Every structure is written in C-alpha cells, then in structure tokens.
Amino acid sequence: MKNLKYTLGLLMVVAILLVSCKKEYDAPPVKTVPTGDVKTIAEVRALYVPGESVKITQDISVYGVVTADETTGNLYKEAYMEDATGGLYMRFQSNSGLYIGDSIQVNINGAIILKYNQMLQVDSLHADNSIKKISTQNYKTPKLVTISDLLNDKEGYQAKLIRLDSVFFEEGGVATFADGDNQVSVTRVLSDYISDTTQIDVRTSGYANFANDILPGSGTFIGVVAQYNDGLQLIVRDPDELNMPNPSPFVKNFNDESITSGGWVQQNVIGNVDWSTSSAGGATSPYAVIKNYIGGSNIPCETWLVSPTIDLTSSSNPVMSMRSDYNYTGDPLIAYITTNYTGDVTTTSWTVLPISLDVTSGWGFVSSGDFSLSSYIGSNVTIAFKYTGSNSNGSTWEIDDIRIIK
Numbered sequence: 001m002k003n004l005k006y007t008l009g010l011l012m013v014v015a016i017l018l019v020s021c022k023k024e025y026d027a028p029p030v031k032t033v034p035t036g037d038v039k040t041i042a043e044v045r046a047l048y049v050p051g052e053s054v055k056i057t058q059d060i061s062v063y064g065v066v067t068a069d070e071t072t073g074n075l076y077k078e079a080y081m082e083d084a085t086g087g088l089y090m091r092f093q094s095n096s097g098l099y100i101g102d103s104i105q106v107n108i109n110g111a112i113i114l115k116y117n118q119m120l121q122v123d124s125l126h127a128d129n130s131i132k133k134i135s136t137q138n139y140k141t142p143k144l145v146t147i148s149d150l151l152n153d154k155e156g157y158q159a160k161l162i163r164l165d166s167v168f169f170e171e172g173g174v175a176t177f178a179d180g181d182n183q184v185s186v187t188r189v190l191s192d193y194i195s196d197t198t199q200i201d202v203r204t205s206g207y208a209n210f211a212n213d214i215l216p217g218s219g220t221f222i223g224v225v226a227q228y229n230d231g232l233q234l235i236v237r238d239p240d241e242l243n244m245p246n247p248s249p250f251v252k253n254f255n256d257e258s259i260t261s262g263g264w265v266q267q268n269v270i271g272n273v274d275w276s277t278s279s280a281g282g283a284t285s286p287y288a289v290i291k292n293y294i295g296g297s298n299i300p301c302e303t304w305l306v307s308p309t310i311d312l313t314s315s316s317n318p319v320m321s322m323r324s325d326y327n328y329t330g331d332p333l334i335a336y337i338t339t340n341y342t343g344d345v346t347t348t349s350w351t352v353l354p355i356s357l358d359v360t361s362g363w364g365f366v367s368s369g370d371f372s373l374s375s376y377i378g379s380n381v382t383i384a385f386k387y388t389g390s391n392s393n394g395s396t397w398e399i400d401d402i403r404i405i406k
Contacts, residue, residue: 033132034061034107036109038061040062044088044113053113056110059109065082065101065104065138066079066098067081067082067100068100068224069096069099072209073208075235077091077092079098080159080161087158088159092125096131101137102136104132105131106122106130108125111123111124142163144162148198151200162225163221166220167190167193167220168193169188169215170199172248176215177213178204178211181212183207200233202234203233204235213239217245217246218247219243221234249403250402251401251404254285254400264306265305266306267303267304269303269346270300273389276289285400291395291397292389292390298392298393301389302386304345305385306382311380312406317374318374318376321368321401322368323399323401325366325397326397326398327363327396328393329395331389331395333357333385333387333395333397333399335353335383335385336353337383338350338384339380345384348382354371
C-alpha cells in the first residue's frame, strides 16, 4: 500500500512538472505594410523624371491586380499589375511570390522609378516588406486592341494586359517560342491577319517552361505589353491561353530586308543579276526589286526567286495574293507553281501561275487580288518568279506582300 501511494505521488509530481513546462507559442504576427500616401498607378508613373532614376523615400502605396507572374519562368523576379488608370512593371530583389489575380498593396518606399530601354519600371522592390496580398483570384479581363492601337500609343499601353484577335505568328507551326536547350531568349513576329505588314514582336525567355514549344498559328493572342527602345514587345503569360488553332498564312513581305530569309532562294540561270530589297519611292516598308540595267547598260540574265515548300495538305480553301510594280520596257515577270521542285529550276516541271501582276509601265504597286489555289489542296507546292533581261532592254520589277491563306 505504501509503495502504491509513493507511485501515485510520483506520477502527480511528473504531471505537474509537465504542465508547468508546457511552452506557450505566440500566434504569428499579421503582416502589415505601411500605407502612407495612396496613389494610383498613373500617379506613380507620373513620379518619373525623364532621364533620371527617382528614389522613393517615403511611404507611398499603390493598389492593383497582378496580371503577370513568374509561374511559367517567362518572368524572373518580375511582375505586372494594373488598376483602372494603367499598368505597372515591377522588379523585385527576390522572387515575388505573386500570382495572377492577386489583389495587392505595394509600398514603393525605397524603390527606384526609372526607364530602361524606354520601359518604365519600379525597381528594387522587396517582396516581403513591400507587398501585401489582400485577396486572390481577381482575374482581369484583357483589353481588346489591334496591333495598330498598340503601336500608336506605346507609352499608354505599357504594362497592360491586352488581347489581339485575328493575328498570327509568321513562323507558326515551324519555330519554337525560344531556345530552351541553350536558354536563349528569342523574338518572334506576330502579324495582323488582315494586313500582315502590321506587326509586333513577341519576346520569350529561354528559361520559360514553354520555350521549346512550337509556335501556334493564327487566332487570338493574350499577353502583357512591354517596350524596348522604339518598339514594343509582347510577353506571353501562359501559352495555354493563346487560342490560335488555325494555321498561319504563308507570308513573305521583305520587312526584314532579306531576299532569302524564310527559306527563299535565288538561282541565276544566265548572268549575275540578283534580287535585292529597297524602300525607295516613299515606301513604308521594304520590298523586293530586280532590274538588269546596271552601270549604264543592260545585262542579259535569267534570275529565279523560289519559295520554300508550302504545305497545303490540310488546307480547305487556299488563296494567294501579292503586290507588284512594273516599269520600263522588257519581258514580263512570270509566276510559276510546282508540286515537285527538284531544287534546280531548270530540271523542275513548272506550271504558269496566272496571278494578276502589274501590266502598266509606271511606278505604283498593283494588288493581284485573291487567286485561288484550290486545285493544289492536299499538296506541297513551291512558288517561283522568273525574271529575264536582254542586252538591249530590261524592265524593273518590284514585288511585295506575297501571301497564301491556307
């Protein structure tokens, strides 16, 4: 009995000691970010002084919704936000932990407002001390615009979330967004479907998790707007939100001032007269030109300009169009098509392509209108243009905006 009382007593002592030694944990403090002076995004952008880096030394808060984050790797220590007055590009000292749709307060005390290559940014933000999340899943609807709208108001659209309808990647279905293997960022061209001379760049990081994905074709593009010097660059948030299921048109517009880019080749059967690019005559963009009057005399020549193979195997109603300009006296430019290009124009069986080219001597581009290629549905075709000149005469030909809607 005595031992039992001793044991019970010992247990009571141990229990008292355990209770007395129990540690009281403090509840984690609620994160607070000083508010200070509340400004809109437009008012924050207005704090920038041209040519200077403006250091913010007081508590200034701006509220908005995150429109682009680091989830896909296309941004690094960066995010975009918007309110009703504009968009803002933010750069952080570390990963921000922000997600698209987060409603946030940003205190910009200690940050720097500057322009880098003409893109306004709030730099050197500290994610832990400067940002407070208020709520989540406040997804913003992209603003529907055209490429022309963006190019005509570069400053106004900086850092905004936009949507473009009826646009296409010129290398859709062929090239990747970037070079993920070597982690090299790449710029691709996005064009307006109605007027493919209206273009804008899409910049993708080589670290993006979709860098090696094949570019989609045509349809609706969603992204945020950045500026790089005098041009704009669009940033893809997530390729899954690009609704671009249709094939890209085949386009050759010479805007890159290259005759042979995109797989085009020249072949000189007679002489050494080549195609070149020019912007003479007040042209708003470059075009291709060839003439055999060089150094005060005409040079005999036969020069071919040949397209890469164009895939019409899944086309339903392919249509071709282009612009041409003809001047002076000489043989006409002849357009050809084939389904079996050998790589040598002299051994290939060609069919004359009766597309309407300029027939009136004198300067001024003429549109061919739409020419149906329906008889070539299901085929791979090659387009070519043959220019000839003699030692006594030779016309000047200019062509531009060669386009096949598949």
